[in-house]
Structures are given as structure tokens and as C-alpha cells.
Amino acid sequence: MSQAPDVDYSATSQRPVWESLPAGLHQALAVALGTEIAAVSAPVSSGFTGGFAARAQLADGRRVFIKAAPDSTHAYGAYQREAEVVPRLPKAVRAPAIVATAHATTSYAAAAATASAPVGGGDSGDSDWFAVVSEWVDGRMPGTPWTADDFDLVTAACEAMAEALRPSPLTGLMSFGELVGEDVAVPAQILAGERELPVGMQPWLTRVLPELAELAAAGPEILVGDTAMHSDLRPDNLLIDSHGVCWAVDWNWLTLGPRWVDWAGLLPTAQHNGIDTFAAIKRSPLTADVPGEHLDAFMAVIAAYMLKNTDAPPPPGCTPALREHQRFYAWTYLDWLAVRRGW
DSSP, X not given: OOSOOOOOTTSOOOOOOGGGSOHHHHHHHHHHHTSOEEEEOOOOOOSSBOXXXXXXXXXXXXXXXXXXXXXXXXXXXXXXXXXXHGGGSOTTSOOOOEEEEEEEEEOHXXXXXXXXXXXXXXXXXXXXXXXXXXXXXXXXXXXTTOOHHHHHHHHHHHHHHHHHTSSOSSSSOOBHHHHHGGGGGHHHHHHTTSSOOOTTSOTTHHHHHHHHHHHHHHHHHHSOOSEEEOSOOOGGXXXXXXXXXXXXXXXXXXXXXXXXXXXXXXXXXXXXXXOOHHHHHHHSTTTTTSOHHHHHHHHHHHHHHHHTTTTSOOOTTBOTHHHHHHHHHHHHHHHHHHHHHTO
16 A cells, blocks of 8 residues: 555445334334423434434424443443533533433343344343433534635634543543553554554555554653543534534543644544645644644554554444544544654
8 A cells, every 4th residue: 555545534434224223213202301302313424433323303492412232342431431421511611511311221132133133233132221312403414625715714723622622521531641651552562563563554554653652652741631532522522503513522532631632633534635734733822832742642542453453343332434543533633743853
């Protein structure tokens, strides 16, 4: 491979349809919402999980967004965490409000009789389902590809979000360093022969692995701070509505760290699309005073994280597109570092 993989972020998920969800969950949602669910659209096709996610029209006229998953998948815990976190965010953070949540338990036999099942399903016995309902935001995904206008809108939103979340209004958050954990050691493990070098990456990756390993290892000590961070801010977790307001969704990875991390995480893909992010980091109040080595260490940490298990099957409940996403992100983060460090 001589270029970054092409990932269509509008078509990365494999989700069940509404009719395949347990009848008990349908009923529990109607009770929680206080009205019947009149119609449900086709599931959204972005994201990397097999959890249900679609817009719904309620009998009382409201439009909402429903996400649901069984306890056999990663999405089950992610949806519960989002339901816990979003109500605690400051109003200045544009996140779709949580409307309701619902639980239901169904037998495996009943679930198997439905038309389709979530990715990663198939366990026997009873299955607990969780659903979270949020307000519907009619918007579009930026960054596919990035334009200068969308980049400016998202940058302003990230700056406002960082201001609202510093100091963190939520207690008990893990640090960003804890989230990436031992993954910072991936480049060193490749160097030591303990892990295979992913196939299809830049031909110069082997040559720069020592420097990449050193940068990534420094990350956990550098990436500390008092700001609550989304920690997974990708274009497919952003929406720009018709008024130019930028919303952030999927708040299940909230951590504590430097206020610039969420925005900086968007820079390599924007650079890949022709945005001059090297000039942007000098202009933004988020990064204007951040040491260059700190930015580079963060990029190395994410590159290391994305290089992990890229040739392995996806985890249960996740779609194969997850691995292509990892390759694309590893590639663009490494390219960003290559320009900065003369690789």
C-alpha cells in the first residue's frame, strides 16, 4: 500500500433494524417516553458497533434518536455511560439531551426468532437490553472530506467546549493516560519483536519506530490536565446543523486531561484533506502555548493505539470497518508527525 486506506465513514456499521429488537424493549421504551413510537427510520450506517441506532417519530409529535444494545456487546455499556454523562455536561457543551432510558430482558430463543441480530450476538440464555433516547439533531457529518469552513466551525466548537469543561464539572473521571494504558508500548513491542509490524503502512515506519516509541512512552506523563474531554472526537461523532451549530455525540469515553486534546485529535485527518493545521495550532488559544513535544507525544500515543491489532479480527460487537479506521488514523497521524519531525 502506498497511500492511506479509503474509509467511507457514512457506511461503517452493521446494525439491526427496529423490527428485530425485542418486543419487551419496544414496550419499555413506550412507557419511558410516555407515548407510542409511531415510526422508526432505517438505522444509521456510521459508527463501528452493532448496536441499534435510528431516528424515531413519536405519537406526540416529537422526533428522537434511539440507541439500544444487548449486554453481550460493547455498545451496551457505552450507551449506559452516555446516559450517565450527558445530563451532567454544562449547557454550553452542545450534546443532544437525554430524553429517556429503558431496560428489558428477553430470552435468547425470542431474540433468535427476529429478522436480524446485532454484530457479535449469539450467546445463549437471557439477554438484558438497554436503550437510551436523545433529542434528534438534524445535521451532517463534517470531515468527509474536511473543508476550511467546516474546520473553522468545529475548531470554534472545540474551543468553547474546552472552556466549558475546564475545570471538569464531573468527578471520578479516569485520566487520558489511564485510557490509553499499556497501548503506548506498542511501538516498543514491535521493535522488540513482541508484536508484528502491521502490514500496509508507510514504508519508512520501521526506520522511525525508535523515535515513535520514545514519543509515545512520554505520553502518559505529558497528557495530564483538569479538563473533561470527549476523548473520541472524530468526524463521525460530530454533527453540523442547518444553523452552523456543531454538536458532539457519543460521550461514553469521557476522561480527564489537557484541554487541547479533543481538537488536536482532529488535526491529522484535516491535514490529510489539505487543511493547514500547522498554522492552525499557532492560531488557536487551545494550542498556541502548548510545547511542540507535547503535541507530538499525543500524536504518537494515538498512532501507537491505532497500530494495535490492526490485522486481527474486530472485537465482538464491532464491525470489520473498525480495523480500516485504525489503519487510516495510524497512517494520517504518522504522516502528521513525519512533516513535523522530518521523517
